[in-house]
Amino acid sequence: MDFVTKHAKNKKDNSSIIFKSVIAKEAKAKDKSVINATIGMLYDENEEFYTFKSVKDVDLSLNNEQKFPYTNSVGIKPFCDAVAKWVFGSYYDYFKEQENLEVIATPGGSGAISNAFSNYLNPGEKVLLPDPMWTNYTQMAYENHLGYTTYKMFDDNGNFNLQDVKESIINLQKEQNRIIFVINDPCHNPTGFCLERNEWQELINIINKLASKEHPIILFYDMAYIDYDKRGQEFTRQTISDFRLLNQNVLTILGFSGSKTLGLYGIRIGAMLGITKDKKASLEFLDSCQYSARAKYSMCSTYGMYLIAKVLGEEPYLTNFKNEIKEVSAFIKERSEIFINECKNVNLKTEPFKCGFFVTIPCQNDEAVYDYLVTKKVHVAPVGNAIRVAICSISKEHCKLLPKLIKEALLKA
Numbered sequence: 001m002d003f004v005t006k007h008a009k010n011k012k013d014n015s016s017i018i019f020k021s022v023i024a025k026e027a028k029a030k031d032k033s034v035i036n037a038t039i040g041m042l043y044d045e046n047e048e049f050y051t052f053k054s055v056k057d058v059d060l061s062l063n064n065e066q067k068f069p070y071t072n073s074v075g076i077k078p079f080c081d082a083v084a085k086w087v088f089g090s091y092y093d094y095f096k097e098q099e100n101l102e103v104i105a106t107p108g109g110s111g112a113i114s115n116a117f118s119n120y121l122n123p124g125e126k127v128l129l130p131d132p133m134w135t136n137y138t139q140m141a142y143e144n145h146l147g148y149t150t151y152k153m154f155d156d157n158g159n160f161n162l163q164d165v166k167e168s169i170i171n172l173q174k175e176q177n178r179i180i181f182v183i184n185d186p187c188h189n190p191t192g193f194c195l196e197r198n199e200w201q202e203l204i205n206i207i208n209k210l211a212s213k214e215h216p217i218i219l220f221y222d223m224a225y226i227d228y229d230k231r232g233q234e235f236t237r238q239t240i241s242d243f244r245l246l247n248q249n250v251l252t253i254l255g256f257s258g259s260k261t262l263g264l265y266g267i268r269i270g271a272m273l274g275i276t277k278d279k280k281a282s283l284e285f286l287d288s289c290q291y292s293a294r295a296k297y298s299m300c301s302t303y304g305m306y307l308i309a310k311v312l313g314e315e316p317y318l319t320n321f322k323n324e325i326k327e328v329s330a331f332i333k334e335r336s337e338i339f340i341n342e343c344k345n346v347n348l349k350t351e352p353f354k355c356g357f358f359v360t361i362p363c364q365n366d367e368a369v370y371d372y373l374v375t376k377k378v379h380v381a382p383v384g385n386a387i388r389v390a391i392c393s394i395s396k397e398h399c400k401l402l403p404k405l406i407k408e409a410l411l412k413a
């Protein structure tokens with residue numbers, strides 16, 4: 001009997017990372033010596049789930065009115081303001097005054113991506129995604145009746161492949177008028193790659209040249225891991241300040257993740273921030289995404305919004321949180337240095353890595369490598385011709401241990 005639609009028939013959740021992380025969690029519950037490097041969540045040096053103290057402090061201060069009532073589909077104002085100030089940093093006033101800026105609460109960064117996909121392309125059109133990528137983008141595209149095509153992240157020297165970005169946009173413009181170009185930077189998932197500021201400036205030049213009234217470009221900036229860039233907050237916000245150079249034919253949507261920035265994974269809170277020089281485009285952004293919010297999930301977690309509004313918007317929480325995130329970035333950096341050094345020692349090749357939650361190791365037989373590692377009580381994420389190691393969730397000691405084991409798995413699997 002055909003109950004589901006033709007479109008729904010093809011739906012098979014391929015989120016193998018979530019699936020593999022459940023297996024790893026169960027294995028670790030039974031045996032504490034299991035190493036769980038499957039998923040992008042922060043764990044401390046004892047491999048216990050990490051919670052920011054400032055977030056916990058705010059959590060304890062919230063009353064029922066700030067947790068349980070309905071609010072609205074756009075999100076409460078203190079949340080939207082606090083997120084915008086956090087995202088734009090010292091450039092907030094500029095974007096608020098000189099550009100058209102709108103903020104909408106979303107269920108995680110995922111909600112921001114999905115809303116953008118549903119409002120900026122017609123059914124059957126394609127989004128332009130990075131390769132390699134966080135594979136959930138493709139499911140989000142399908143859910144919104146879209147296809148996808150990819151641009152290569154890296155050239156032969158491991159640099160950001162601006163040439164391929166350019167050619168991919170030009171090719172897609174032959175098929176459809178509007179382009180959604182998705183970029184996940186810094187600390188790209190799954191590789192840990194980060195663009196340099198001059199690469200961003202070149203990218204902005206390319207987008208400006210290729211965008212026109214007939215061919216508008218929506219730049220979807222997936223900034224989920226921005227606060228773990230080892231170059232620090234001022235550096236990353238300087239890069240964002242360069243978005244002011246994008247012309248009136250470009251709409252920039254920034255996807256903020258409360259999961260990653262504040263460790264609020266299960267609360268499902270994030271935001272989409274639209275900036276444009278075109279007032280009408282800004283109003284359409286607000287209307288269409290507010291409509292999507294109401295139609296898809298009605299509104300976001302009140303609890304999550306008040307938590308973030310207070311941590312990012314009120315003292316002493318904000319200062320405390322800024323200090324904590326610096327500490328966390330520092331321990332992630334230490335872990336990555338240990339891991340990458342050890343990879344060099346055992347001659348294990350990784351995808352171009354600069355910093356962040358993950359390191360990716362290319363391999364032909366990722367599932368076999370995964371299976372071999374499981375026999376050694378190590379759980380990683382097979383991601384299709386590569387395995388991804390979540391260094392965010394394993395101790396320094398395990399960062400030192402793993403490259404040798406992975407090398408062995410590559411040789412034996």
Ligand SMILES: Cc1ncc(COP(=O)(O)O)c(C=O)c1O
Nearest residue numbers: 108109110134184189224257259
């Ligand atoms: C690259 C990237 N973008 C966005 C997200 C969305 O996360 P969330 O919806 O939990 O904010 C993730 C989560 O893993 C991710 O890796």
